Amino acid sequence: xNYEQLxxxxxxxxxxxxxxxxxxxxxxxxxxxxxxDPQFEFNKQIVDTTHHLAIAYKPxxxxxxxxxxxxxxxxxxxxxxxxxNYPEIFVIADAKRGDIGNTSGLYARAFFENLPCDALTVAPxxxxxxxxxxxxxxxxWVILLALTSNEGAQDFQHFDNEEGIRLFExxxxxxxxxxxxxxxxxxxxxxxxxxxxxxRKIVPxxxxxxPGVGAQGGSxxxxxxxxxxxxxxxxxxxxxxxxxxxxxxxxxQVSRNVAIEKYQxxxxxxxxxxxxL
Amino acid sequence: xNYEQLxxxxxxxxxxxxxxxxxxxxxxxxxxxxxxDPQFEFNKQIVDTTHHLAIAYKPxxxxxxxxxxxxxxxxxxxxxxxxxNYPEIFVIADAKRGDIGNTSGLYARAFFENLPCDALTVAPxxxxxxxxxxxxxxxxWVILLALTSNEGAQDFQHFDNEEGIRLFExxxxxxxxxxxxxxxxxxxxxxxxxxxxxxRKIVPxxxxxxPGVGAQGGSxxxxxxxxxxxxxxxxxxxxxxxxxxxxxxxxxQVSRNVAIEKYQxxxxxxxxxxxxL
Numbered sequence: 001x002n003y004e005q006l007x008x009x010x011x012x013x014x015x016x017x018x019x020x021x022x023x024x025x026x027x028x029x030x031x032x033x034x035x036x037d038p039q040f041e042f043n044k045q046i047v048d049t050t051h052h053l054a055i056a057y058k059p060x061x062x063x064x065x066x067x068x069x070x071x072x073x074x075x076x077x078x079x080x081x082x083x084x085n086y087p088e089i090f091v092i093a094d095a096k097r098g099d100i101g102n103t104s105g106l107y108a109r110a111f112f113e114n115l116p117c118d119a120l121t122v123a124p125x126x127x128x129x130x131x132x133x134x135x136x137x138x139x140x141w142v143i144l145l146a147l148t149s150n151e152g153a154q155d156f157q158h159f160d161n162e163e164g165i166r167l168f169e170x171x172x173x174x175x176x177x178x179x180x181x182x183x184x185x186x187x188x189x190x191x192x193x194x195x196x197x198x199x200r201k202i203v204p205x206x207x208x209x210x211p212g213v214g215a216q217g218g219s220x221x222x223x224x225x226x227x228x229x230x231x232x233x234x235x236x237x238x239x240x241x242x243x244x245x246x247x248x249x250x251x252x253q254v255s256r257n258v259a260i261e262k263y264q265x266x267x268x269x270x271x272x273x274x275x276x277l
Numbered sequence: 278x279n280y281e282q283l284x285x286x287x288x289x290x291x292x293x294x295x296x297x298x299x300x301x302x303x304x305x306x307x308x309x310x311x312x313x314d315p316q317f318e319f320n321k322q323i324v325d326t327t328h329h330l331a332i333a334y335k336p337x338x339x340x341x342x343x344x345x346x347x348x349x350x351x352x353x354x355x356x357x358x359x360x361x362n363y364p365e366i367f368v369i370a371d372a373k374r375g376d377i378g379n380t381s382g383l384y385a386r387a388f389f390e391n392l393p394c395d396a397l398t399v400a401p402x403x404x405x406x407x408x409x410x411x412x413x414x415x416x417x418w419v420i421l422l423a424l425t426s427n428e429g430a431q432d433f434q435h436f437d438n439e440e441g442i443r444l445f446e447x448x449x450x451x452x453x454x455x456x457x458x459x460x461x462x463x464x465x466x467x468x469x470x471x472x473x474x475x476x477r478k479i480v481p482x483x484x485x486x487x488p489g490v491g492a493q494g495g496s497x498x499x500x501x502x503x504x505x506x507x508x509x510x511x512x513x514x515x516x517x518x519x520x521x522x523x524x525x526x527x528x529x530q531v532s533r534n535v536a537i538e539k540y541q542x543x544x545x546x547x548x549x550x551x552x553x554l
Contacts, residue, residue, distance in 0.1 A: 062376055062383040068391055072346035099339055100427040106339040114345055123400045127429020150377040152404020162439035
């Protein structure tokens, strides 16, 4: 999927919502546990009821790996199900991978060749040759960790040099030489919305994947105020607040209602406010 | 496994070798492809012929994920096989994971609870709360990426502040507050052996996992010269040079010979030279 197609989806759906499929076997409704593949069944129902409200889904690999190879199979099944039934949806494997060049190439094989993922989150610490292998796929994206939404982001991401340039700013600056706005996005936590003004000076046109709205305390309005550009330029993720909203057999309908009220409708208003609808 | 037990193994085996199980289905001997689980079969034969020469094995997850859930099952089988048959062996899952706190907790569940891995490589970029969940397990270790062996290590790891402190040095300094030498190790690439003197000033006692000897050009002698401490303090990894040494049905014997001649024997000499045997 390319940059323009992504923006088209945003306009069509009046939404820039990504739903995080952080599907913890210990948190999903009890009645699903009787089924053969509870993680997949949960995801399928969430996707079937919310696909018209979201432009992207983001399964986080930790939740699947915690169930071992069985969980990996549920992840594979989820990705394939989404792309087969809703090919316009942007599927992000939130895996935060990154290794020396030839090894990153194998991760690329896993997510971009063997599976139809559209994007992969990648950790920047090991530098260019750890990221490049993911950039060689037409229509596939690297989403580089830049400024994350957790407390620990303070530990190293704000480390600054004598000119006051912080590590995360350095990462924006350097990585732009590796690929343009059609292959690269960045993770910027919503809990850092006040940093978005500075970030937009360095990457005015790139899409930003923004976690941390909702359960982690970030504000959708602030993110849009400081981060939205002419192509929206934002994919805002919500996980727990949406997917665990309901506990009963109607859990997916409850999730849909939360997705509409707390995300799609406010997003539509923000897109109108910014002249994009 | 604790710090003392690790050193005991080194003395007993006269070796500080870790063999990297970077088992690429496209590179293993042809005759194995007829078997039900070629990746596991390859690993089993390598481990069975080399376990007396190595103190650790390090399967890199990329090579298993590139085969999807089937590959993950081969990884699981490999880890369980090693710990069941050779419980004294230190098993490192080279996964370079790291996520926000509750999510890292799920990775910890995957590698430390559901599987008997002794250690996990972890990426430092997201800071303390992304690393802490792995530190709560008695006898289990975090191996934090500090200075990697690849070219891209130059991009960010050497970023320095106004006092000239580089990012990787900051990571050594800060992360020491999170856990001591009995729970934490660091990855330091052998291609950076000249940095080891500076690193040993910050972390004199911690074990260092050193990749990059052999195929990547690092020198075992230099690593020992600048990095060895009173408890050896080094686990030197070699992957491709050992595991892909042979191509035929006798591949594991060829690997064993390379492991002896290029690693175990020189390591024994270095341990003697440093007064540890």
